[in-house]
Amino acid sequence: MKKALYIIAAASLMVACDPVEEGGSFTPTAVVDSQLSQQGFFNFTQTDAAGNVAADGNFFTYTTNPSTIVRVFNYKADGSENQLAIGSSGSFAIQPGRGSDPNQKFYVQVVNSDLSKAQAEYSATVFVKQELSMSEKLMASNSGKKVWKWDPSINGVIWGNMGYCGGSGADVALSGNGQWWGVTGPEDDAEAGTSGFASQLGHSVSGQLTGEESLDAYMVFTEDGEIQKYDKDGLLLNKTTYELQNYDASAIANGAWKCANLVTGENSVLWPFEINAGGKYVTNFEVCYLTVDKMCLVYPDGGDFGSLGNWGEATFWHFASNSDLEGMAEGVDGNGKAWTWNTDCPNGGVVWGNMGYCGGNGADVFTGNGKWWGVTSEAEFGDQTGHRGGDTVTGDESMDAYMIWKDGEITSYNAAGQAIRNGTYEFQVVEGNPWKLADLKIESSNGAILWPYEINSGGNMPSTYEVCYMTNSAMTLVYPDGGDFGSLGNWGEASFWQFKAK
Numbered sequence: 001m002k003k004a005l006y007i008i009a010a011a012s013l014m015v016a017c018d019p020v021e022e023g024g025s026f027t028p029t030a031v032v033d034s035q036l037s038q039q040g041f042f043n044f045t046q047t048d049a050a051g052n053v054a055a056d057g058n059f060f061t062y063t064t065n066p067s068t069i070v071r072v073f074n075y076k077a078d079g080s081e082n083q084l085a086i087g088s089s090g091s092f093a094i095q096p097g098r099g100s101d102p103n104q105k106f107y108v109q110v111v112n113s114d115l116s117k118a119q120a121e122y123s124a125t126v127f128v129k130q131e132l133s134m135s136e137k138l139m140a141s142n143s144g145k146k147v148w149k150w151d152p153s154i155n156g157v158i159w160g161n162m163g164y165c166g167g168s169g170a171d172v173a174l175s176g177n178g179q180w181w182g183v184t185g186p187e188d189d190a191e192a193g194t195s196g197f198a199s200q201l202g203h204s205v206s207g208q209l210t211g212e213e214s215l216d217a218y219m220v221f222t223e224d225g226e227i228q229k230y231d232k233d234g235l236l237l238n239k240t241t242y243e244l245q246n247y248d249a250s251a252i253a254n255g256a257w258k259c260a261n262l263v264t265g266e267n268s269v270l271w272p273f274e275i276n277a278g279g280k281y282v283t284n285f286e287v288c289y290l291t292v293d294k295m296c297l298v299y300p301d302g303g304d305f306g307s308l309g310n311w312g313e314a315t316f317w318h319f320a321s322n323s324d325l326e327g328m329a330e331g332v333d334g335n336g337k338a339w340t341w342n343t344d345c346p347n348g349g350v351v352w353g354n355m356g357y358c359g360g361n362g363a364d365v366f367t368g369n370g371k372w373w374g375v376t377s378e379a380e381f382g383d384q385t386g387h388r389g390g391d392t393v394t395g396d397e398s399m400d401a402y403m404i405w406k407d408g409e410i411t412s413y414n415a416a417g418q419a420i421r422n423g424t425y426e427f428q429v430v431e432g433n434p435w436k437l438a439d440l441k442i443e444s445s446n447g448a449i450l451w452p453y454e455i456n457s458g459g460n461m462p463s464t465y466e467v468c469y470m471t472n473s474a475m476t477l478v479y480p481d482g483g484d485f486g487s488l489g490n491w492g493e494a495s496f497w498q499f500k501a502k
Contacts, residue, residue: 031068031110036120040065042108046124056102056127063089074106094126097224098144102128135247135260136223137332138290141324144223150215150270151294151320156194157182158215158318161275164300166309168255169288172316173296179316186213197271204271205279210237212270219269219319227268240265244287249333252289257308260287262297274299275315282315292327293472295319325427325438328472329405336406338502341399341450342474343376345498350374351399352381354455355496357480359489362435362468365496366476374496381451389459395420396450402502403450410448423448427467435488440465440477454479455495465497475499 035041042064046057062085064070072085072092084092084106094104102125109119132142140146150158154175160182162172171177186209187196197213211217211231220228221242229237242264251259262285264272274280285297286305297317300307322328331337341351346367353374355365364370375381381397395401395414403412405425412421423444430438442448447461454460462479469476477497480487 030112030114031118033118033120036070036108036110036118041068042070042120042122044122044124046126048127054127056125058095058126059091059093060124061089061091068110071109071111072106073109074104094124095224096126096128098129098132100128102126132223134249134332134334135244135290137324137327138292139242139244140221140223141327142332143324143326146221146321147323148219148221148295148319148321149217151318152184152215153320154179154318156184158185159183159197159271159275160316162298162314162316163311164298164308164314165311166257169257169259169286169296169298170252170255172298173289173294173318178311178314180313182316185215203273203275203277203279205267205273205281207279211235212237217270227264229268229270238267240268242268252291258286258288258298259290261285262287269297269317270319271317273315274301276313277302285317291472292324292332293321295321322437322470323429325429325467325470328470329427329475330407336404338402338404339475339499340402340502342498342500343399344500345474347371347374347498349376351376351498352451352455353496355478355494356491357478357488357494358491359435362437362466362476362478365478366469366474366498370491370494371496372493387453387455387457387459389453389457391446391453391459391461393420393446401450403448403499410442410444412448412450421446421448421450421452436466436468436478437470438467440467449477449497450499451497453495454481456493457482473501 042062044060044062046054047059048054048057049059067088069088071083073081073083074094076082094106096104103123104126105121105123107119107121109117111117152158157176157179161180162178163180165178183197183200184194185196187198188194189196198209201207212229214232216232218230225241225243226239227242228239231237242262245261245263247260248256264283266281266283268283272282274282282299284303285299287295288298289296299315301313304312329337343349343351345351348368350371351374354372355370356372358370375384378398395418396412398415400415401413403410408426409424410422411419414420421444423442425448426441427438428441430436442463452461454462462483464483465477465479467475468478479495481493484492
């Protein structure tokens with residue numbers, strides 16, 4: 001009879017631990033590399049997400065023969081180990097990012113009783129995604145990373161409670177339907193009569209402010225299903241996973257309550273706490289509204305999703321994003337997006353004109369800040385032909401003229417649908433600049449956008465525009481006199497353009 005060492009499997013693969021002695025017949029584990037490579041020792045089957053056997057499946061089930069506890073892992077891009085599975089049998093997934101080599105290596109390791117290790121390399125051909133789905137583009141943009149922040153556009157309220165009302169989820173997101181109460185930022189404002197997160201710490205898990213309460217705190221959603229949460233200074237607060245489940249692209253247009261569920265790890269989104277629950281993380285949110293630039297989440301009291309329409313208490317979150325310029329410009333369905341003159345612009349419906357190159361918050365230009373003069377109709381454009389110089393292209397002065405932005409290209413059409421201008425474009429994002437989100441670079445022999453003329457220049461068609469404001473439905477472009485971008489704030493003359501989604 002021998003005395004044997006039984007080492008807790010999971011712990012033995014990570015750190016040494018105190019042995020537990022027990023009488024019995026036992027042969028210590030002593031595996032060498034060559035044994036792990038032998039046919040029949042480590043057996044795996046590849047399947048698709050539905051469990052169907054697939055030669056390029058991303059999902060694996062495995063067994064060992066003889067039954068042996070193994071650790072399965074591969075390596076991340078930064079060279080660190082990524083544990084996939086542990087046990088004598090089990091399952092794991094290998095889902096490389098876009099552009100990866102479909103031939104993926106992974107490693108099988110055994111830790112022997114004396115803590116020595118045996119290891120073998122395996123490989124499999126897996127499916128590598130070439131394009132993101134529509135829902136993935138909404139959450140993470142086509143670039144694979146998207147920044148989301150608090151959205152104070154609904155009466156300043158960003159998180160709070162509401163009646164679990166049912167009906168159209170868009171009404172909750174865009175008009176605050178059903179809202180009872182909410183906070184507007186990190187601190188109370190007695191003068192304004194508003195509440196802040198600082199006085200609501202009883203709802204949180206830690207009972208402390210973390211920095212996620214700031215209106216400048218943000219989250220990064222990635223195409224790999226990760227949420228990274230940061231305070232306003234860029235300090236990482238937490239990292240976890242997410243999955244958008246049961247996405248319905250037609251739900252919002254059809255007036256449905258939700259378009260998907262967002263399932264996450266704990267401590268995921270900004271202030272991820274159920275209201276009046278004494279400190280409880282929410283990990284299954286109803287996505288009541290989701291566009292390129294807005295996301296509204298709701299969670300019913302106690303997770304009672306079956307009580308929809310009973311007006312019981314629910315928690316809501318309002319988020320917004322202006323980081324996905326391509327998604328806002330072209331849409332995410334692959335069909336491109338139409339833009340036309342913004343005759344509904346809050347600057348008085350002025351769609352093109354001149355202004356003082358004022359600086360400050362560029363979004364204010366959308367509402368009319370700095371405006372000197374401009375046109376509001378086709379008739380008024382007709383009196384401004386001198387700004388076109390010798391250009392003979394016509395038709396883009398009509399309020400029914402439009403542009404299609406698709407696949408990095410802009411094509412302008414007259415009211416009859418005849419193409420009149422064309423060119424390629426690129427957004428060059430500008431970080432941390434309150435005046436503009438990006439520079440719009442255009443390559444075209446005839447301007448590409450509608451009425452592409454710098455004012456009072458005799459027909460100059462700029463190749464660079466400043467994107468001072470952009471949402472999923474509106475776009476404001478600015479160009480300073482002579483392209484003198486360094487004169488910002490000096491109130492020299494500048495041209496502006498106001499467009500809206502058609």
